[in-house]
Amino acid sequence: MSVHFSLIKVSDLVLVNHDGEIKEGKRAINKAAFAIHSRIHLHKPEINAVAHAHSVYGRTWSTLGRFLDPITQDACTFYENQVIYDVYKGVVADCNEGDDIAGLLADKATVILQNHGLLSAGKSVESAAWLFILMDKCCKSQILAEAVGKPKIIPHDVAVKARTYIANEVTMFANFQPLYNMILSKQADFLD
Numbered sequence: 358m359s360v361h362f363s364l365i366k367v368s369d370l371v372l373v374n375h376d377g378e379i380k381e382g383k384r385a386i387n388k389a390a391f392a393i394h395s396r397i398h399l400h401k402p403e404i405n406a407v408a409h410a411h412s413v414y415g416r417t418w419s420t421l422g423r424f425l426d427p428i429t430q431d432a433c434t435f436y437e438n439q440v441i442y443d444v445y446k447g448v449v450a451d452c453n454e455g456d457d458i459a460g461l462l463a464d465k466a467t468v469i470l471q472n473h474g475l476l477s478a479g480k481s482v483e484s485a486a487w488l489f490i491l492m493d494k495c496c497k498s499q500i501l502a503e504a505v506g507k508p509k510i511i512p513h514d515v516a517v518k519a520r521t522y523i524a525n526e527v528t529m530f531a532n533f534q535p536l537y538n539m540i541l542s543k544q545a546d547f548l549d
Contacts (some may be wrong), residue, residue, distance in 0.1 A: 360384070362410075366549045375399050389449040396455030397462065397478060404478045406485035415475035418496035422471055425495050428508040432495045433519035434488070436511075440465045445472040466524070467492055483537070484529040490536070 360369050371382030375395050379386065394407050418425070422443055427436040440461050449455065458476070462468055466488055468476040475492050479485035502508040511519070522528065540547065 366547050368549055392449045392452045392455045393458055393476070394455070396452050397459045400456065400459040401462065401478070403480060404485075405480055406482040407476065407478050408485045408489035409470075409474065409476040410489070411474040412493045412496075414496035414500060415469075415493045416473065417500060419469050419471055419473055419475065422469075424469070425492070425499055426508065427511040427516035427519075428502060429495065429498055429511075430519050430523070431491055432498065433511060433516045434491055434524040435467055435495065436516040436520050438465050438520060438524060439467045439469060439492075441469045441471060442473075443471045445470075479529065480526055481530060483533040484526050487529040487533040487536075488524075491532075 369382075369384055371384050371386060372380045373386055373391065373395065374380055375398070377386065377388075377391055377395070390409070393409065397404055397407050422441060424439055424441065425432055425435045427433045440463070442458050442461055444454075444457070446454065458468060458470070462478060466478055466484075468478075470476055475489060475496070477485050477488035477492060479488060499508065523532075
């Protein structure tokens with residue numbers, strides 16, 4: 358039985374090996390998610406967490422087949438730190454597609470999955486989660502900005518400087534903490 362994302366608890370999580378065998382937990386695994394996540398973890402051992410969802414703004418932005426532009430300080434996080442997986446074959450059915458996404462990710466932290474959604478990867482759960490949340494918000498910002506005009510692009514050197522300051526593990530961890538603390542104060546039972 359599936360669990361709505363907002364109701365997931367630690368006890369609902371499963372530990373799965375690279376062959377898809379459940380090592381801990383009792384829930385069934387999502388085969389499409391496994392095909393993507395397992396291959397990133399297999400090919401990129403420095404990655405400890407991958408966040409992926411079909412958020413409204415992320416999936417909307419993914420239809421454009423474009424990078425996010427450095428139009429705000431937050432968007433600079435993704436400047437030269439994103440790739441586009443421009444192949445959509447339907448629901449991911451095998452690990453070969455996961456291999457392709459892992460290879461494309463290379464040294465980048467985020468992937469725009471064409472006509473699908475967003476994916477972020479980090480050395481910690483906090484950085485992967487923060488990157489995903491921030492990327493979705495930046496998709497929304499760019500969609501809104503372009504709806505009313507042509508956004509001004511931040512120059513390359515300024516965008517790189519901003520990215521260096523805000524797209525590092527320490528800053529991303531710190532940025533995620535207030536959100537984590539808010540969730541913990543409102544729904545502490547997620548730790549069950």
